[in-house]
Amino acid sequence: DGGITQSPKYLFRKEGQNVTLSCEQNLNHDAMYWYRQDPGQGLRLIYYSQIVNDFQKGDIAEGYSVSREKKESFPLTVTSAQKNPTAFYLCASSHRGRPASNQPQHFGDGTRLSIL
Amino acid sequence: RKEVEQDPGPFNVPEGATVAFNCTYSNSASQSFFWYRQDCRKEPKLLMSVYSSGNEDGRFTAQLNRASQYISLLIRDSKLSDSATYLCVVNADTGTASKLTFGTGTRLQVTL
Numbered sequence: 719d720g721g722i723t724q725s726p727k728y729l730f731r732k733e734g735q736n737v738t739l740s741c742e743q744n745l746n747h748d749a750m751y752w753y754r755q756d757p758g759q760g761l762r763l764i765y766y767s768q769i770v771n772d773f774q775k776g777d778i779a780e781g782y783s784v785s786r787e788k789k790e791s792f793p794l795t796v797t798s799a800q801k802n803p804t805a806f807y808l809c810a811s812s813h814r815g816r817p818a819s820n821q822p823q824h825f826g827d828g829t830r831l832s833i834l
Numbered sequence: 835r836k837e838v839e840q841d842p843g844p845f846n847v848p849e850g851a852t853v854a855f856n857c858t859y860s861n862s863a864s865q866s867f868f869w870y871r872q873d874c875r876k877e878p879k880l881l882m883s884v885y886s887s888g889n890e891d892g893r894f895t896a897q898l899n900r901a902s903q904y905i906s907l908l909i910r911d912s913k914l915s916d917s918a919t920y921l922c923v924v925n926a927d928t929g930t931a932s933k934l935t936f937g938t939g940t941r942l943q944v945t946l
Binding site for chain 2: 751
């Protein structure tokens with residue numbers, strides 16, 4: 719079945735530690751996105767990538783890094799510089815259409831990150 | 835002012851009722867619009883796109899008013915399984931990127 723797979727489902731981070739969240743898709747989508755969701759808030763965009771080897775900062779990129787070496791994969795690293803990392807992290811993907819905005823995004827089932 | 839505003843609810847309705855959710859957006863350059871459904875502690879799932887002429891998918895009807903920058907979702911004959919949070923989502927095309935802006939969601943609880 720085609721879809722987006724995020725792992726792990728739950729992750730705990732120690733102080734000063736970097737952690738990496740995995741996102742893999744087999745939908746043949748060009749574009750991939752990372753969001754975080756905090757209680758009572760809407761999803762906020764961290765990073766996005768339209769094609770392999772290219773990515774752009776979203777609205778809250780500080781303390782995060784990404785790579786896009788393969789079309790299928792868009793891992794997110796939460797660095798020690800991110801002082802409030804506890805949140806629900808969601809990866810999404812979409813086709814690149816014209817206009818790009820008409821392409822809905824489809825989500826993985828998320829990773830819950832907490833501080834130890 | 836938030837870019838996308840929704841009444842957080844909760845809306846508590848009996849099974850079989852009709853319920854309507856409203857959403858306003860501030861960016862007049864927004865080009866496409868969606869409703870997503872999110873169950874508790876799960877990922878958002880696309881419910882339907884919203885077209886200028888209005889569109890219907892079974893018991894769900896979406897309307898868009900560009901002049902008022904207003905979007906609505908109507909659910910007829912509510913089912914218990916409709917209980918979820920409904921997210922209004924707006925997309926501003928930057929030319930090279932698809933950037934969604936999410937509302938905080940309206941929670942619906944359908945009861946017997």
